Amino acid sequence: xxxxxxxxxxxxxxxxxxxxxxxxxxxxxxxxxxxxxxxxxxxxxxxxxxxxxxxxxxxxxxxxxxxxxxxxxxxxxxxxxxxxxxxxxxxxxxxxxxxxxxxxxxxxxxxxxxxxxxxxxxxxxxxxxxxxxxxxxxxxxxxxxxxxxxxxxxxxxxxxxxxxxxxxxxxxxxxxxxxxxxxxxxxxxxxxxxxxxxxxxxxxxxxxxxxxxxxxxxxxxxxxxxxxxxxxxxxxxxxxxxxxxxxxxxxxxxxxxxxxxxxxxxxxxxxxxxxxxxxxxxxxxxxxxxxxxxxxxxxxxxxxxxxxxxxxxxxxxxxxxxxxxxxxxxxxxxxxxxxxxxxxxxxxxxxxxxxxxxxxxxxxxxxxxxxxxxxxxxxxxxxxxxxxxxxxxxxxxxxxxxxxxxxxxxxxxxxxxxxxxxxxxxxxxxxxxxxxxxxxxxxxxxxxxxxxxxxx
Amino acid sequence: xxxxxxxxxxxxxxxxxxxxxxxxxxxxxxxxxxxxxxxxxxxxxxxxxxxxxxxxxxxxxxxxxxxxxxxxxxxxxxxxxxxxxxxxxxxxxxxxxxxxxxxxxxxxxxxxxxxxxxxxxxxxxxxxxxxxxxxxxxxxxxxxx
Numbered sequence: 001x002x003x004x005x006x007x008x009x010x011x012x013x014x015x016x017x018x019x020x021x022x023x024x025x026x027x028x029x030x031x032x033x034x035x036x037x038x039x040x041x042x043x044x045x046x047x048x049x050x051x052x053x054x055x056x057x058x059x060x061x062x063x064x065x066x067x068x069x070x071x072x073x074x075x076x077x078x079x080x081x082x083x084x085x086x087x088x089x090x091x092x093x094x095x096x097x098x099x100x101x102x103x104x105x106x107x108x109x110x111x112x113x114x115x116x117x118x119x120x121x122x123x124x125x126x127x128x129x130x131x132x133x134x135x136x137x138x139x140x141x142x143x144x145x146x147x148x149x150x151x152x153x154x155x156x157x158x159x160x161x162x163x164x165x166x167x168x169x170x171x172x173x174x175x176x177x178x179x180x181x182x183x184x185x186x187x188x189x190x191x192x193x194x195x196x197x198x199x200x201x202x203x204x205x206x207x208x209x210x211x212x213x214x215x216x217x218x219x220x221x222x223x224x225x226x227x228x229x230x231x232x233x234x235x236x237x238x239x240x241x242x243x244x245x246x247x248x249x250x251x252x253x254x255x256x257x258x259x260x261x262x263x264x265x266x267x268x269x270x271x272x273x274x275x276x277x278x279x280x281x282x283x284x285x286x287x288x289x290x291x292x293x294x295x296x297x298x299x300x301x302x303x304x305x306x307x308x309x310x311x312x313x314x315x316x317x318x319x320x321x322x323x324x325x326x327x328x329x330x331x332x333x334x335x336x337x338x339x340x341x342x343x344x345x346x347x348x349x350x351x352x353x354x355x356x357x358x359x360x361x362x363x364x365x366x367x368x369x370x371x372x373x374x375x376x377x378x379x380x381x382x383x384x385x386x387x388x389x390x391x392x393x394x395x396x397x398x399x400x401x402x403x404x405x406x407x408x409x410x411x412x413x414x415x416x417x418x419x420x421x422x423x424x425x426x427x428x429x430x431x432x433x434x435x436x437x438x439x440x441x442x443x444x445x446x447x448x449x450x451x452x453x454x455x456x
Numbered sequence: 457x458x459x460x461x462x463x464x465x466x467x468x469x470x471x472x473x474x475x476x477x478x479x480x481x482x483x484x485x486x487x488x489x490x491x492x493x494x495x496x497x498x499x500x501x502x503x504x505x506x507x508x509x510x511x512x513x514x515x516x517x518x519x520x521x522x523x524x525x526x527x528x529x530x531x532x533x534x535x536x537x538x539x540x541x542x543x544x545x546x547x548x549x550x551x552x553x554x555x556x557x558x559x560x561x562x563x564x565x566x567x568x569x570x571x572x573x574x575x576x577x578x579x580x581x582x583x584x585x586x587x588x589x590x591x592x593x594x595x596x597x598x599x600x601x
Binding site: 383 | 466468470474483487488502535539541548
């Protein structure tokens, strides 16, 4: 196989997913102005890859094994169908008008983002197989689905508890899809997937900030993230945390737009799809999706008294979420062996949740945030929250602080209740990843607030 | 007199962000340079590849037994086990039972491995240059019947 053919076969799945996502977004926003170009591009690739994982999952279930020709065929048929539908149904009179200045700024932003990826790419080259969890959890499952034929469900055996068989499968399925054209489990694909999701995360984040603030400070955020060496290491480790981070951002983007009152139904659909995909990333994703669904529904209901307006949000959100999270529901009901590493410390007499454990958790959170590996980024975040506390708590963005508070409390409570692991070891190995996946949201919150009017 | 608009909280915060990016860039550059120098001396090795070359024999086997005299609670050995599991996917390495049709011996030296092979009464069928030995259990079929 020539180098050109190899690169083409590696890039093809990402290209097909992009077209699928692009057509899907055009269908969702067929009658209203679409999100700005850069946001649409980031969402198209992200939602497209999520949809590809969704299709691969159902194909594997249907044939009770991974059938490469069918996976490729179905993905291509769905892509073609979505493109045709979007061409027929889109109202082409509604166009997003870009003036020359906007186009210049977007090009500059895109160029900056591509430049930002260079240090990460260099970093990734030194760790071609990723981190420990990559070969023990995420890529292991991808390889299992790809090569085990009708024995693919063996990977859910409780005996493989070290591979966390209860973890959802979005990332492994994206990698399986990535291997489909090249037909081999090359380590290049998980590496490309992680790089793609890092790029999408910083692209979406800076584009959302640029369009909401119209300020060049949006360019600082990707810089802050990719120059942080620890962020780089975790980004290229081929773990699912960067994937969770991306779907968290896309869900929040859609939900904040609906709460702002702009084109409720399409943005509710976008949020519902993103939330469903978020729930298929990791158990933390299920928690995050549940919290976001609940909080956004409460905030919307409190804001709008009219039942008709409420319906324009709740109905599309719940329908799209229901459809998108079918993978998660089926996985949890039919395949997940349940959490093999759980002891309820509140009920257990042998491993009870103690006050010491609680102190350790809270102490470790502070210890982790001031750890040298973060290069002071959490002090910077905290400083920003103190300096701009009023705009940070303004009504328009209230969903973010409420979500962060509820999510962090839930995660800390889980550390307290589950006493299966020795708490010091567990916190040391996992808390940094929770903070890593939340860092883009924190930066969005602060950089949006420094340019905002506190009364909005 | 109008207050200077430059000295604002916002600009102060942005200034800190610039400083942070600058410091991070230096730290990142140092890290990548260090890593590049290390990689020039010691190339990246995925220790799990020690176990490759067995997939043709094991592809239809759901489980094989895995025997080691190494302490798998130790980080290096646990890492090697995890990588072996990855390389041999979809075959599952069973560390608890030694009565599967195939047994993989990953010992600190060959003598230990052969002593255990003798003790179990199994037949070694393949050995690679890393000292990984694959043995077959002759009693397996009888036991199954």
